[in-house]
Amino acid sequence: MAVPSSVDLPESIPFEPNDWNYKGEGNENIVFSYRGSNTDICGWLLRLSKCDVATSVNGCTAHRLDDTQRKRDHATYSTSVIGPLLGPEYILPQRLVALKPDFLRRLQVKSEPLRPAHRLHKQIDMSQDVGVLMPNAFRGAPPVSSSGRLRQSVTVELKPKWGFMPSLGSVSPRNSVKSRVCRYCMHQFTKHASQDVSGFCPLDLYSGDRHRIVRALDSLAQSPQNNLRVFVDDHIAIDRHGKISEECVAQWEALRDCIADIVLKEPLFSRLKQCQRMLDSLDIEGILPLYKRAVESGSLANVQPSISDWLTAVADFTQRTEIADSNVAEVTDKQAILEFLISTTLKDVSVLITLPEWPVHKTSLDSVPTEPQYAIAVIDSDPKKLAKIPNYFSKDEKIVKHYLKHCPDLDSQQQCSE
Numbered sequence: 001m002a003v004p005s006s007v008d009l010p011e012s013i014p015f016e017p018n019d020w021n022y023k024g025e026g027n028e029n030i031v032f033s034y035r036g037s038n039t040d041i042c043g044w045l046l047r048l049s050k051c052d053v054a055t056s057v058n059g060c061t062a063h064r065l066d067d068t069q070r071k072r073d074h075a076t077y078s079t080s081v082i083g084p085l086l087g088p089e090y091i092l093p094q095r096l097v098a099l100k101p102d103f104l105r106r107l108q109v110k111s112e113p114l115r116p117a118h119r120l121h122k123q124i125d126m127s128q129d130v131g132v133l134m135p136n137a138f139r140g141a142p143p144v145s146s147s148g149r150l151r152q153s154v155t156v157e158l159k160p161k162w163g164f165m166p167s168l169g170s171v172s173p174r175n176s177v178k179s180r181v182c183r184y185c186m187h188q189f190t191k192h193a194s195q196d197v198s199g200f201c202p203l204d205l206y207s208g209d210r211h212r213i214v215r216a217l218d219s220l221a222q223s224p225q226n227n228l229r230v231f232v233d234d235h236i237a238i239d240r241h242g243k244i245s246e247e248c249v250a251q252w253e254a255l256r257d258c259i260a261d262i263v264l265k266e267p268l269f270s271r272l273k274q275c276q277r278m279l280d281s282l283d284i285e286g287i288l289p290l291y292k293r294a295v296e297s298g299s300l301a302n303v304q305p306s307i308s309d310w311l312t313a314v315a316d317f318t319q320r321t322e323i324a325d326s327n328v329a330e331v332t333d334k335q336a337i338l339e340f341l342i343s344t345t346l347k348d349v350s351v352l353i354t355l356p357e358w359p360v361h362k363t364s365l366d367s368v369p370t371e372p373q374y375a376i377a378v379i380d381s382d383p384k385k386l387a388k389i390p391n392y393f394s395k396d397e398k399i400v401k402h403y404l405k406h407c408p409d410l411d412s413q414q415q416c417s418e
């Protein structure tokens with residue numbers, strides 16, 4: 001059956017809660033994978049909005065004008081704003097599907113014991129009447145290999161975060177550390193005690209240098225946090241608390257080498273880094289004054305941009321970057337702010353890489369070098385909220401302050417390099 005486009009009405013598919021397994025969640029959404037027999041949705045998963053437990057009694061979407069429209073716009077944003085920047089091949093299709101309150105309530109009860117403690121201040125938003133179906137990126141691997149062995153697919157989920165440092169010209173002199181130490185490395189000191197700070201530097205992952213990519217992946221395996229997860233079939237093998245155990249080191253090395261080859265080969269990572277940087281050339285320090293001016297003058301209503309605003313912004317950006325001598329100083333406040341928010345989406349996406357089976361180390365006896373088979377997709381490419389701009393500024397200040405408190409002089413600071 002053809003997948004309906006996102007402009008169609010939400011599909012009406014009978015859902016049975018027992019057919020859905022809790023898969024995972026982030027800050028805003030919770031995801032369930034389908035285990036039933038309806039061939040139309042086999043291999044798909046359901047993404048539902050969450051809201052604060054405290055506000056859930058009366059439902060949280062009540063104040064939203066139209067949750068269906070919002071989710072439809074998010075799907076269009078992923079395909080038509082993020083897709084052209086990163087490449088449409090990385091974006092998964094989305095289908096809107098109608099939901100019943102009883103189905104949501106039963107999923108809530110079923111998932112509760114499986115959810116991580118740090119996510120329990122939020123729950124499924126009981127007032128949403130539309131959910132999003134997406135292909136489960138973990139699917140697609142044939143269960144039996146050519147040798148007849150049963151295969152277990154392996155999925156690596158990377159949240160690569162910021163791939164660049166702002167130029168000295170876009171940050172104030174008191175924050176010049178932002179041009180020497182990357183956002184992730186500094187942020188670690190706000191998020192964790194000094195002894196738990198990760199050795200992972202995203203700039204290594206984005207470097208295009210195999211040695212540095214391997215180093216980045218090894219550091220992630222030592223301190224996965226929410227930046228690395230490994231699933232074997234649908235079961236988690238490494239998550240935020242897990243480190244690679246001694247006996248798994250050899251297995252990890254084979255997987256790591258294969259993922260390093262894919263990171264190196266795919267244009268995705270260099271596009272992510274380039275677009276993050278080009279869409280954020282003013283830094284939040286330059287954006288906050290534009291935001292205040294635009295809101296005060298009324299040139300930017302302080303409401304979430306519409307889908308046509310986003311489409312215009314990405315079209316303007318693309319056109320401008322085709323002209324060699326253009327720069328962001330020539331654009332309107334609104335354009336600069338929307339570009340910054342698109343960059344913020346790109347700094348927060350995750351990348352899923354699925355292999356049909358756990359790779360094995362190549363030996364000199366392997367006569368014909370084989371290309372790894374894999375599927376790759378970008379998830380969580382939703383628009384960010386305009387109203388969060390002042391928060392982004394305060395968070396930036398806080399991150400720099402904490403970092404300088406822990407590492408006050410040059411000798412104690414990291415040297416991140418692009």
Ligand SMILES: O=P(O)(O)O[C@@H]1[C@@H](OP(=O)(O)O)[C@H](OP(=O)(O)O)[C@H](O)[C@H](OP(=O)(O)O)[C@H]1OP(=O)(O)O
Nearest residue numbers: 026027028159161187226344345347348384388395
């Ligand atoms: O600001 P950051 O870099 O901490 O990013 C937030 C993420 O924190 P992280 O540092 O990756 O653990 C945060 O992730 P966690 O909840 O910490 O797993 C969210 O992704 C958040 O986005 P949103 O509010 O859900 O749209 C992210 O917020 P945005 O900055 O993308 O709005």
Ligand SMILES: Nc1ncnc2c1ncn2[C@@H]1O[C@H](COP(=O)(O)OP(=O)(O)OP(=O)(O)O)[C@@H](O)[C@H]1O
Nearest residue numbers: 024025026027028029031134135136137138379380
């Ligand atoms: N298409 C997919 N295929 C497989 N797994 C997925 C897919 N989409 C999401 N997931 C899983 O569900 C988890 C939560 O999804 P998602 O990242 O969309 O949540 P979020 O709340 O929007 O995240 P964030 O906290 O970054 O805003 C992911 O980390 C991933 O493990």
